[in-house]
Amino acid sequence: MMRRRLPFARKQRGVAVVTALLLTTLAITIVASLFWQQQVQVRSIENQRLQLQKQWILRGALDWTRLILREDARHSTVDHLGEPWAVPLAETRLDEYVEKGSNDSDASDAALSGGITDAQARFNLTNLCPNGKIEPNEVKAFAKLLTNARQNPELALQTANLMASAQPRLGAVAQQPLQSPGSAAPGGTPAPTATTTATGSSENQPLTLLTVDDLLAVPGFTPEALAAIRDFVIVLPRPTPMNVNTAPAEVLSARIDTLSLSDAAALVAARERAWFKDTGDFNSRLTAMGKTSPTAALPISVSTNYFLVLGNVRLNRAGMLMQALIERNGLSTKVVWIRQS
Numbered sequence: 001m002m003r004r005r006l007p008f009a010r011k012q013r014g015v016a017v018v019t020a021l022l023l024t025t026l027a028i029t030i031v032a033s034l035f036w037q038q039q040v041q042v043r044s045i046e047n048q049r050l051q052l053q054k055q056w057i058l059r060g061a062l063d064w065t066r067l068i069l070r071e072d073a074r075h076s077t078v079d080h081l082g083e084p085w086a087v088p089l090a091e092t093r094l095d096e097y098v099e100k101g102s103n104d105s106d107a108s109d110a111a112l113s114g115g116i117t118d119a120q121a122r123f124n125l126t127n128l129c130p131n132g133k134i135e136p137n138e139v140k141a142f143a144k145l146l147t148n149a150r151q152n153p154e155l156a157l158q159t160a161n162l163m164a165s166a167q168p169r170l171g172a173v174a175q176q177p178l179q180s181p182g183s184a185a186p187g188g189t190p191a192p193t194a195t196t197t198a199t200g201s202s203e204n205q206p207l208t209l210l211t212v213d214d215l216l217a218v219p220g221f222t223p224e225a226l227a228a229i230r231d232f233v234i235v236l237p238r239p240t241p242m243n244v245n246t247a248p249a250e251v252l253s254a255r256i257d258t259l260s261l262s263d264a265a266a267l268v269a270a271r272e273r274a275w276f277k278d279t280g281d282f283n284s285r286l287t288a289m290g291k292t293s294p295t296a297a298l299p300i301s302v303s304t305n306y307f308l309v310l311g312n313v314r315l316n317r318a319g320m321l322m323q324a325l326i327e328r329n330g331l332s333t334k335v336v337w338i339r340q341s
Helices: 002-075 136-148 155-165 212-217 223-232 249-255 261-273 279-288
Strands: 089-093 110-118 306-315 318-329 332-340
Touching: 002 110, 002 306, 002 318, 002 332, 136 155, 136 223, 136 249, 212 223, 249 261, 261 279
Parallel strands: none
Antiparallel strands: 089 110, 110 306, 306 318, 318 332
16 A cells, blocks of 8 residues: 555655745746836936936036126127137036936046037028018028029928918918019029918918928928038027128028129138128128128128027936027027927
């Protein structure tokens, strides 16, 4: 009888061993899962802390920028690229207090870089259609800018029509041709003619252009065309003159019909040696070059009310890019918008 029970006892011991192994595996799995969840929570809290630190760093940099612009307005009424605000900030390491919350052994790796640019050095797309009425001179200038960038100049009128149709107006407004029929735009391309646009009903309310990327909503605008003019255009809250002290050659040539791209480049080179004191000084230099002054319909200026601020903060393994638009009126400054990525 004893010999017959031995195999059964061995089977029981085998089952007990297997059960113990399964329970041990299950316990290890549960413990590992708990550790993994804890690690995920810790990393999530660290990421949130880093995100907040980056935002506070960039907000502090933005406040410092507003102070610089106020001091500039206090001492000068002319804005040019030789002023302190135009000097970019190279990547600069920040103090160690930024990272002193996690561990004394953690090495601080926080750096900030960025700069201020004149927003009115670019072509303001808002000028194309203020108050829902297309400005033919501005459309012509935008068409020349597109030509300078080797893009289709007809996109200028397409953009103006889209902006006009997106703004509510009373009845239909018939726009006059930009040039007489058969005339050519800069670069030998036939000049576009404006068409009648009606926006009396709520059915015709396309996308309003709020950012440069919204140009992709214009029929015919491609990502390649947008990339070619991205650094030369902007959308500001209101129509603005162009600052001739900061505008690049492409925008200067577009704004002044008689100025070729090479002449504009020469004017920019001369501007680096001596900036324009006022619009009269600018017109005098144009006359000396044998060029006519811009018309009153295409206003110019030597001062600026809108500035673009670009900030990039790097904090250990994370980074954040900020772009902001600041409006300055006298000694008063305010942030119009902030975009972070």
